[in-house]
Amino acid sequence: MAQRLSTAEEYEALLEKHDTWLFDCDGVLWKGDHVIEGVTQVLDLLRRRNKKVVFVTNNATKSRKTLLAKFKDLGVQAHVDEVYGSAYTAAVYISTVLALPKHLKVYVIGQSGLEEELHAEGIQTLGGTDPADNTLAPFNLNPESWKPDPDVAAVVCGLDTKVNYTKLSKAFAYAQKEGCHFIATNTDSTYPSSYGLLPGAGSISAPLRYALGKDPVVCGKPSGTMLDVIKAKIHFDPARTIMVGDRLNTDIEFGKHGGLATLLVLTGITAESDITGPNASPTVPDYVVQSLGDLRLADKA
Amino acid sequence: MAQRLSTAEEYEALLEKHDTWLFDCDGVLWKGDHVIEGVTQVLDLLRRRNKKVVFVTNNATKSRKTLLAKFKDLGVQAHVDEVYGSAYTAAVYISTVLALPKHLKVYVIGQSGLEEELHAEGIQTLGGTDPADNTLAPFNLNPESWKPDPDVAAVVCGLDTKVNYTKLSKAFAYAQKEGCHFIATNTDSTYPSSYGLLPGAGSISAPLRYALGKDPVVCGKPSGTMLDVIKAKIHFDPARTIMVGDRLNTDIEFGKHGGLATLLVLTGITAESDITGPNASPTVPDYVVQSLGDLRLADKA
Numbered sequence: 001m002a003q004r005l006s007t008a009e010e011y012e013a014l015l016e017k018h019d020t021w022l023f024d025c026d027g028v029l030w031k032g033d034h035v036i037e038g039v040t041q042v043l044d045l046l047r048r049r050n051k052k053v054v055f056v057t058n059n060a061t062k063s064r065k066t067l068l069a070k071f072k073d074l075g076v077q078a079h080v081d082e083v084y085g086s087a088y089t090a091a092v093y094i095s096t097v098l099a100l101p102k103h104l105k106v107y108v109i110g111q112s113g114l115e116e117e118l119h120a121e122g123i124q125t126l127g128g129t130d131p132a133d134n135t136l137a138p139f140n141l142n143p144e145s146w147k148p149d150p151d152v153a154a155v156v157c158g159l160d161t162k163v164n165y166t167k168l169s170k171a172f173a174y175a176q177k178e179g180c181h182f183i184a185t186n187t188d189s190t191y192p193s194s195y196g197l198l199p200g201a202g203s204i205s206a207p208l209r210y211a212l213g214k215d216p217v218v219c220g221k222p223s224g225t226m227l228d229v230i231k232a233k234i235h236f237d238p239a240r241t242i243m244v245g246d247r248l249n250t251d252i253e254f255g256k257h258g259g260l261a262t263l264l265v266l267t268g269i270t271a272e273s274d275i276t277g278p279n280a281s282p283t284v285p286d287y288v289v290q291s292l293g294d295l296r297l298a299d300k301a
Numbered sequence: 302m303a304q305r306l307s308t309a310e311e312y313e314a315l316l317e318k319h320d321t322w323l324f325d326c327d328g329v330l331w332k333g334d335h336v337i338e339g340v341t342q343v344l345d346l347l348r349r350r351n352k353k354v355v356f357v358t359n360n361a362t363k364s365r366k367t368l369l370a371k372f373k374d375l376g377v378q379a380h381v382d383e384v385y386g387s388a389y390t391a392a393v394y395i396s397t398v399l400a401l402p403k404h405l406k407v408y409v410i411g412q413s414g415l416e417e418e419l420h421a422e423g424i425q426t427l428g429g430t431d432p433a434d435n436t437l438a439p440f441n442l443n444p445e446s447w448k449p450d451p452d453v454a455a456v457v458c459g460l461d462t463k464v465n466y467t468k469l470s471k472a473f474a475y476a477q478k479e480g481c482h483f484i485a486t487n488t489d490s491t492y493p494s495s496y497g498l499l500p501g502a503g504s505i506s507a508p509l510r511y512a513l514g515k516d517p518v519v520c521g522k523p524s525g526t527m528l529d530v531i532k533a534k535i536h537f538d539p540a541r542t543i544m545v546g547d548r549l550n551t552d553i554e555f556g557k558h559g560g561l562a563t564l565l566v567l568t569g570i571t572a573e574s575d576i577t578g579p580n581a582s583p584t585v586p587d588y589v590v591q592s593l594g595d596l597r598l599a600d601k602a
Contacts, residue, residue, distance in 0.1 A: 141496035195442035206507035
């Protein structure tokens with residue numbers, strides 16, 4: 001059963017126990033374009049106490065630089081090295097874990113942020129924002145109209161609002177090749193836009209998973225790949241690290257898989273009724289607070 | 302174990318036992334643009350013997366009229382009432398089984414053949430070939446840019462080579478509505494083009510299945526919906542009916558679900574190695590012949 005924290009003393013004890021704090025962003029730090037009350041004070045408090053802070057988002061359409069711009073716009077202090085998006089994770093996974101030789105290429109279903117992160121890791125890409133592949137024109141496999149590039153050794157798929165049959169068909173052709181890697185930035189089925197739910201990155205890779213009859217390596221939460229990439233970049237002790245999030249099936253699962261403590265906030269997707277009563281999720285966080293902003297009271301303990 | 306037929310007497314016995322013959326088309330009657338040797342003679346022989354012949358295809362991009370044009374082009378005699386495509390099946394399912402009131406509408410991910418069949422059944426459609434939805438322009442749910450039609454009561458999804466984020470997002474928005482029907486013409490993961498495999502109708506509906514977390518009603522083989530629609534249109538005795546196909550997981554499963562005899566031909570997808578040896582499929586047809594054309598020898602028995 002999750003421990004519900006609500007007093008300054010409880011918040012202070014939580015701070016004492018954890019040196020590294022991993023945060024999901026949307027629904028935790030902000031909602032849409034509004035910072036959640038008290039969040040900037042809590043982050044300031046953590047930094048004053050020499051805690052390490054890390055921001056972990058499944059957003060696959062933005063590079064870390066672009067993600068950082070959102071922090072700045074909202075007045076939330078952050079450094080690019082503290083921000084991990086699933087596009088960046090995919091790029092580091094390909095360059096470091098797969099150690100893809102530099103002459104090989106990646107076919108991309110995804111947007112400019114994903115391309116930027118791949119290019120920053122020295123990875124050559126095809127597809128993505130290439131105008132030739134952003135089309136609703138008919139596609140066929142006639143070698144006179146399309147010659148597959150023999151150097152493509154991986155297909156990476158993120159959220160792509162210009163997804164189309166040409167991209168899906170090319171990605172499918174490449175991914176069927178013996179030894180071709182199949183990578184998804186994340187498997188979120190939907191994403192919450194300002195006006196409601198839209199299909200997410202997991203829905204964009206669903207045609208490939210179905211046509212190929214196989215699952216991709218997943219980079220985003222709850223996959224451990226994201227934590228492996230963070231571990232490769234910064235040092236932290238899992239026993240003194242806590243993951244803060246608003247989603248049980250991504251954030252809290254991610255922390256649990258990684259052997260981290262987990263803190264659920266109720267300012268995002270998860271409601272009180274999802275964690276209590278007969279329909280409660282089997283995923284139980286270690287701690288629950290109403291809002292991350294509440295932790296600013298720790299200073300008063 | 303499947304019975305392998307190879308003599309004139311065996312073919313004749315098969316003809317004697319079955320009054321109604323259901324045929325898959327591609328890989329059975331023809332391959333690409335070539336009629337398989339002997340097939341027109343076999344169809345002529347069946348008609349002379351007063352057998353009922355029915356053509357059953359999962360093709361969801363063509364109306365029955367357009368399908369019929371292919372028969373004519375290849376010199377294979379057929380009547381429009383003998384041809385059942387998954388687009389037609391979806392239309393009849395909506396108009397007859399769901400009995401959708403005429404003032405309600407269907408949102409379509411699919412091509413003109415699917416629209417034609419829906420319109421022929423008096424069903425109003427949105428999406429499909431509407432130029433407004435065949436776009437790679439950004440889409441959002443802001444009610445100032447898109448107002449959902451309150452009369453949409455079903456989403457139907459077939460193969461659509463102009464699939465895009467606007468169509469997927471609108472279909473997703475509609476399909477989430479309480480009571481909205483979710484229908485797929487068929488779930489073929491791929492389809493064999495002249496130059497290789499491309500993503501099939503099942504891959505086009507995969508994003509919706511994943512985002513919604515639910516499966517559609519499926520109209521094409523191996524679903525029983527196709528047979529229900531045929532039953533509603535023609536009379537036949539399942540005990541004296543045989544399904545002829547080249548795919549174990551669609552054609553042969555379809556026949557077995559429906560309590561029909563099943564005949565596998567080896568001129569299409571399924572190879573000898575798929576039905577014999579240690580890796581044989583668990584789906585076992587009643588009979589196997591090398592080619593449908595072989596049955597013309599029955600006349601010599």
